[in-house]
Amino acid sequence: MATTSGTVEFRGPLGGREFTRAVLRWAEKFRRDLPWRSTRDPWAVLVSEVMLQQTQVNRVTVKYREFLDHWPTPRDLAHAELSELLKFWGGLGYPRRARNLHQTARQITSLYQGKVPRDLDQLLELPGIGPYTARAVMVFAFEIQTGVVDTNVGRLLARWHGYSLRPKNAQEIADQLVAPGQSWEWNQGLFDLAATLCTKRNPRCENCPVNAWCAWQGTGKDPADGSAGVSRRQRPFHGSDRQARGRLLSALTQGPVTTAEAAEVMELAEQQFRATQLVDDLRNEGLITLRGETLLLGDLVQ
Secondary structure (H helix, E strand, O other), X not given: OEOOOOOEOOOOOOOOHHHHHHHHHHHHHHOOOXXXXXXXXXXXXXXXXXXXXXXXXXXXXXXXXXXXXXXXXXXXXXXXXXXXXXXXXXXXXOHHHHHHHHHHHHHHHHHOOOOOOOOHHHHHOOOOOOHXXXXXXXXHHHOOOOOOOOHHHHHHHHHHHOOOOOHHXXXXXXXXXXXXXXXXXXXXXXXXXXXXXXXXXXXXXXXXXXXXXXXXXXXXXXXXXXXXXXXXXXXXXXXXXXXXXXXXXXXXXXXXXXXXHHHHHOOOOXXXXXXHHHHHHHHHOOOEEXXXXXXXXXXXXX
């Protein structure tokens, strides 16, 4: 329900005591056992959230543990070469996230004495850290009372509410619904509820612990379609710039590639202009370095 000020609020049973208890009881019973849920270390939490951006949980689990073995603190990563991190990042997708994490580690080390900040504005100033990741660190490391809205939680909120939401409204609703004093348990519960029951396709409404409070209940047009925080379908990976970039970066983890070889490595031998443009983009993003006619991974100098 919208107020005259434009703020969206849930009134009545949704957000009330019984609704909250139902979510928390279900979460306690069905909470997934994930490695990053056993820590409140802000750096470990931040690393997990960056890795999980658009990457499946099962692909992150092993890499997460290995990462923390290599770089257990921001200082450790800040003192490492970007090329070392990019080699490690293979399989996690979107290498610019690795670059941003490397820059974040250096900024935390130089500005905050190696300690991840807990303040929202300070977190948002870190490279590649947006509203979701900042709030995730606040809740899952520091247990601050705020809502965490990702794609899945955005879907829950829209379905519970009954219609599409704007980003600001979705965050306001998420903040209002957090169980007092239990922000960690509450937000993790919403993540699991969306991941296992209130899924994008074929939601299991009959098993949902709060079905009675849901405005949608699985019938009619899905209010989550196009709603705030709910991702839209990505373009196909095959034949995309992402695929071509990935081929070049993968090759560079094995050694240098000449500029003349780059198009062939990216399987764009017949699209030289596009290949050159992608190489330039990777250089501008700091993911590769040009020395003479040779391309090197990240800041690698041989």
